[in-house]
Amino acid sequence: xxxxxxxxxxRYLLLIQPKxxxxxxxxxxxxxxxxxxxxxRTCREMGIKTVAVYSKADAxxxxxxxxxxxxxxxxxxxxxxxxxxxxxxxxxxxxxADAIHPGYGFLSENAKFSKICEEHKIKFIGxxxxxxxQMGDKATAKATMKAAGVPTIPGSEGIxxxxxxxxxxAKKMGFPVMLKATAGGGGxxxxxxxxxxxxxxxxxxxxxxxxxxxxxxxxxxxxxxxxPRHIEIQVVGDAFGKACHLSERDCSIQRxxxxxxxxxxxxFMTDKLRKDMGAAAVKAAEFIKYEGAxxxxxxxxxxxxFYFMEMNTRIQVEHxxxxxxxxxxxxxxxxxxxxxxxxVGKNYLPKLHSIECRINAEDPYNDFRPSPGVIKTxxxxxxxxxxxxxxxxxxxxxxPHYDSMIAKxxxxxxxxxxxxxxxxxxxxxxxxxxxxxxxxxxRQLMDHPDYVAxxxxxxxxxxxxxxxx
Numbered sequence: 001x002x003x004x005x006x007x008x009x010x011r012y013l014l015l016i017q018p019k020x021x022x023x024x025x026x027x028x029x030x031x032x033x034x035x036x037x038x039x040x041r042t043c044r045e046m047g048i049k050t051v052a053v054y055s056k057a058d059a060x061x062x063x064x065x066x067x068x069x070x071x072x073x074x075x076x077x078x079x080x081x082x083x084x085x086x087x088x089x090x091x092x093x094x095x096x097a098d099a100i101h102p103g104y105g106f107l108s109e110n111a112k113f114s115k116i117c118e119e120h121k122i123k124f125i126g127x128x129x130x131x132x133x134q135m136g137d138k139a140t141a142k143a144t145m146k147a148a149g150v151p152t153i154p155g156s157e158g159i160x161x162x163x164x165x166x167x168x169x170a171k172k173m174g175f176p177v178m179l180k181a182t183a184g185g186g187g188x189x190x191x192x193x194x195x196x197x198x199x200x201x202x203x204x205x206x207x208x209x210x211x212x213x214x215x216x217x218x219x220x221x222x223x224x225x226x227x228p229r230h231i232e233i234q235v236v237g238d239a240f241g242k243a244c245h246l247s248e249r250d251c252s253i254q255r256x257x258x259x260x261x262x263x264x265x266x267x268f269m270t271d272k273l274r275k276d277m278g279a280a281a282v283k284a285a286e287f288i289k290y291e292g293a294x295x296x297x298x299x300x301x302x303x304x305x306f307y308f309m310e311m312n313t314r315i316q317v318e319h320x321x322x323x324x325x326x327x328x329x330x331x332x333x334x335x336x337x338x339x340x341x342x343x344v345g346k347n348y349l350p351k352l353h354s355i356e357c358r359i360n361a362e363d364p365y366n367d368f369r370p371s372p373g374v375i376k377t378x379x380x381x382x383x384x385x386x387x388x389x390x391x392x393x394x395x396x397x398x399x400p401h402y403d404s405m406i407a408k409x410x411x412x413x414x415x416x417x418x419x420x421x422x423x424x425x426x427x428x429x430x431x432x433x434x435x436x437x438x439x440x441x442x443r444q445l446m447d448h449p450d451y452v453a454x455x456x457x458x459x460x461x462x463x464x465x466x467x468x469x
Contacts, residue, residue, distance in 0.1 A: 023339045024048055024099045024123065028092045029063070030113075031103030032082060034391045034408065035315070036063035039101050042331040051095045053088060055081035057399040062391045069095050076401045082106045085113050092122050099123040099338065101331075105403065108314040109136060125338040126292050127313035134288060135311040145308045148287035150280045153299070153307040155222035163203050169221055170199055176224040179203060181210035181217070188213045192224055227302040227457045230254065230309075231266050232295045233281035234322050236333055238343045243285035245278040246322050246330075246348045251297075253445070255368065255461045261442065262318040263355045264325055267416060267454025273304050278347055284311065293319075293334045317408070320389060321354035324412040352412050353419045357427070357445075359390075359407040361398050363436035364466050372400040376434030381426035385412045385419075398435060406437070416454070420446055441466060 027043055028051040029036045040063060043050045052067035057076035064070045071091040074081035083106060092100055100122055102108035115129035135141045142152050154173045160166045170177050179202055181189025189210030191202035207217040229252045237243035250266035251259045281296035295312040319330045326348045362368040378394040390407035411422040427443045444467060445451055
């Protein structure tokens with residue numbers, strides 16, 4: 001009873017705190033580039049001191065200049081700096097930081113790092129080690145979601161023992177199905193089967209190919225997702241077991257499983273689908289008692305059936321478009337939740353339409369080859385409904401050691417058509433000289449008839465070809 005009263009008292013005290021109040025005095029950002037700068041900006045608005053960590057290659061980066069303090073944690077390679085847990089913990093201790101924000105990438109979904117922060121009494125602004133482990137392994141995550149009642153891709157529980165078992169399972173799941181070799185890779189030992197009369201031939205040929213390539217002909221089966229779209233639901237959960245969703249993002253425009261552009265709301269979405277997917281995402285978060293900002297990712301077929309794919313236990317690159325359409329600071333919410341403040345608890349629906357283009361230092365005319373170097377000229381777009389998240393400036397040297405993304409261009413408007421037109425105008429204004437960028441790709445994408453019509457899937461880039469200008 002005493003413990004219960006203490007818990008209720010603590011929650012009441014948190015509820016009556018001013019909105020800009022935080023238990024954190026100083027937050028270390030264990031990241032670089034635009035996301036480090038993004039976190040610093042919100043911390044400053046909340047009255048929280050910040051510590052930037054940086055490699056020798058990032059000494060001139062803007063996140064180093066704008067933080068209250070900065071600590072060099074190693075040479076250029078990320079394995080010797082941004083992935084060096086001991087160096088980051090040491091930086092937090094010598095600067096008396098009481099929390100660490102990992103951003104995305106690097107150590108943001110590293111269970112060991114989360115655990116070590118806890119052991120050093122430094123709050124990790126993200127998921128606990130247990131949650132990261134639970135959702136990081138795809139097999140474990142799928143089993144967990146099945147137990148939670150979240151739709152998962154139907155498939156065999158393990159190796160299929162015989163063709164008879166294969167036939168029985170395929171009939172139960174319904175065609176089309178995908179046969180996959182357990183030892184497969186590079187597309188070998190995989191067969192899409194669209195009808196029962198194709199099944200036996202596909203079974204035999206897939207096993208023979210797998211045996212020849214890998215010395216193993218064991219097979220399993222999954223339901224084939226037709227014309228898949230990659231749609232994710234943003235969720236936030238608090239320390240009291242409550243979660244809410246902040247609607248969806250369509251991330252289907254991808255190249256080699258790397259997202260190129262995202263938008264919300266999805267042009268494929270219906271009110272019913274949003275309601276069902278949102279409910280499933282909240283159910284997933286509450287089932288594992290998720291704490292923090294996270295994303296439940298789904299594959300959605302052409303019939304609008306959706307299936308759990310994975311959960312990202314961190315802030316996403318594409319979080320700004322969600323912020324734009326519901327007027328919500330997700331970084332501030334991460335910090336509040338980590339400080340023990342309960343979430344409001346309601347679900348959010350998009351009020352506007354927002355599109356994000358990832359501007360990478362890559363040459364879209366040369367198979368998107370990385371293009372590091374010095375930015376000689378930079379002119380950034382502006383105007384109503386235009387947001388640019390970036391850490392670069394004229395004269396900035398883009399190092400070759402890290403991810404090639406240098407900016408995120410976001411446009412927001414009342415309708416999708418207006419957001420696309422605004423993006424065209426913003427891309428036309430965006431001038432970066434000295435390196436190659438993906439600006440020309442995005443400009444052509446905004447004119448592509450299938451994209452304009454909202455008619456795209458994760459296979460879109462397989463047929464996309466750049467037009468010479």
